[in-house]
Amino acid sequence: MLDIRHIVKQYASHRALDDVSIFIPSGKIFGLLGPNGAGKTSLIRIINQITAPDSGEILFDGQPLNQDHINRIGYLPEERGLYKKMQIGEQMIYLAQLKGLSKQDAKQRIKFWFEKLQMETWWDKKVEDLSKGMQQKVQFVATVIHDPELIILDEPFSGFDPVNAEIIQNEILELNQKGATIIYSTHRMESVEELCDNIALINKSKKILDGPVKDIKKQYQTNTFTIDYTAFDGQEPAFNFPDLFEIVENKPGEDAKVKIKLHDGASLNNVLLALIPQIHIQQIIETIPSMHDIFIHQVTSINYLTTSPSYE
């Protein structure tokens, strides 16, 4: 869908994006991650053609990005708002028309969405009469009203209560299933694993990590497993299989747990065969670092490397 190639964006003395290349596959939910000020918004603005890069290019379905693509993108910015004194319905029609819809189409689709999200009664209301959460809902509808192929959501869940966040999340998933590619930019990791197929991690203006979530996690997996068990008749298990695994941590007693790290080449099946005579296995879980852990690990280690030697 999007092929971002060697983007550089310079603001006076500050380099917002430094040679960033990312490939965003079609039909996926793509997580654009990074701490505040990393350059996510700068990149998103370049994709939306709000600003232009100093060098590098972006291909949209193989074509260099141009004005025709604007109507195929739906963008929910982090800094968002609506005209306070304008009626919701009128405002939605205006925003939809700016995205190239005819007035007739706009009306029809707004009605469809308002019904879907139970907002029918809001048509004649003014924005200032709506709660913050209601405004966010309106804003979300405005983003997707023209059925865009690419939807860019910058911190879409901020300002939503859990119930509405759930509703919006389901809408996002449904849009994705219908074929829309979604770029989900956030610094909150909780929802990333649940939603994203692929991610890119940006820190300090540079891309430091990207790829499918599954692969990244595999990259960070350490072959460590946690086994919950009960011992036979109060006998403490020995766990002495030095050619298969080493014990990271052992916690015998009531809720006994053992954390083991498999040696390279050892298979989990063999480990289980070896353990079955010693203990009742209740549960075995691979200890995989969460995206959150990877994020923290990557960001802090990079920060440490880049900031420690010099003081700006």
Place this chain on the structure above:
Amino acid sequence: MNKILLIIQREYLSRVKKKSFLLITFIFPILFIGGYAAVIYFSIKSKEDKHAFVRVIDEQGSVANQLENNKNLTFVTTNESLQQEIAALPKNEDKGNTNLLYIPKDFYESRKIEFLSAGKPNISIQGKVSDQLSDIIKTNAYKSMGINADSIKSVNSDVIIASKEVLATGEEKDGQTGIAMGIAFVLCIIIYFAVFLYGVQVMRGVIEEKTSRIIEVIISSVKPFQLMMGKIVGIGMVGITQFLLWIILSTGLLTVATTFLINKEDVAAQMTQNSPIQDVEKVSQSSGFDFNTALESINFPEIITCFLIFFIGGYLLYSALFAAVGSAVDSETEANQFTMPITLPLLITYALSFAVLTDDPNGTLATWLSFIPFTSPIAMIVRIPFGVPLWEIITSAVILFATFIFVAWVAARIYRVGILMYGKKASFKEMIKWFNYKA
């Protein structure tokens, strides 16, 4: 292109549909014309209706019989003593306005009288009495010098100037400096305030979009330049709509007011003199003729066309600057530090127009100012009623619109960066930096 039309439409309709727009559009001419008509109506009516009795105690002896009764004044000579008359004065109030005129023995030498009124003394009655008395003094003086007073009175010393301007072609043209000056003043005030009023509206619109954070949503659909121009054009059209409505409403109301309330000559007189205390009849006789021919000599289509061209040009130029300022700040109070230096050329020209420019509309200063684009909207419009060669008007207008295109380009480069900057203290230096960012 379609999108810019949508923006113009929204900017236009959202303002025209506002209650405050309708209120100002309809109330303003009613108040203005209505107030004006009321002043004329009452000042004339008060002169016609005002009637006063003046009781005269003439110690001198020869004055009282020279006082003439007219529709405003009725003189009654009395032989009662001053004290008695003063005591009786308040009692006569119900018969109408009653006054007491006491003429002392040495009236011709001291030229002093006493004028007593029941209640507040009326200035216009006093003026009329005083006019008659000074005529009596003059007549008396002429008599003592042996001059025939009647022959002196027949001399009319009012001078009527028919000023003509000789053109290069040798043609003569009626030059009506007074009227031209009046029109120049009015146009200058209108253009100054209109450019300001609507320019500030553009700035407010930009700040509103910035503070409500809708700006990024919009510019993900349209280019910042389209949004800026759409706003400028939309608000400019609101301005023109308002002007046209004002002209139509004012003309309509004026016609109604003049046909129903007063006859035309009085209005004409009132417009030139604008002083209700003046004797209306006298003024209309001496200047009414001049006024009508003067009005005919003014080329109104030319003035209105030029006014619209220079208003539009000036508005576009300044509103582009206002848009850039609006984009750079987070609030209106913060904007003040920028609007002041930007509008300074306009303010100076405005101030100059009242003295220097109207005094010497074809002088070096006026000519230069009418070519400099930041001052020409006012300077040229001030000169036009006095007559300006067509080539000068065209050149000035071309310079103005060319400058607008350049300024709009510069403003757009600042605007596109400024609208996305929050919480950053803007300065002119900062704006230059933004200007240099790659779009």
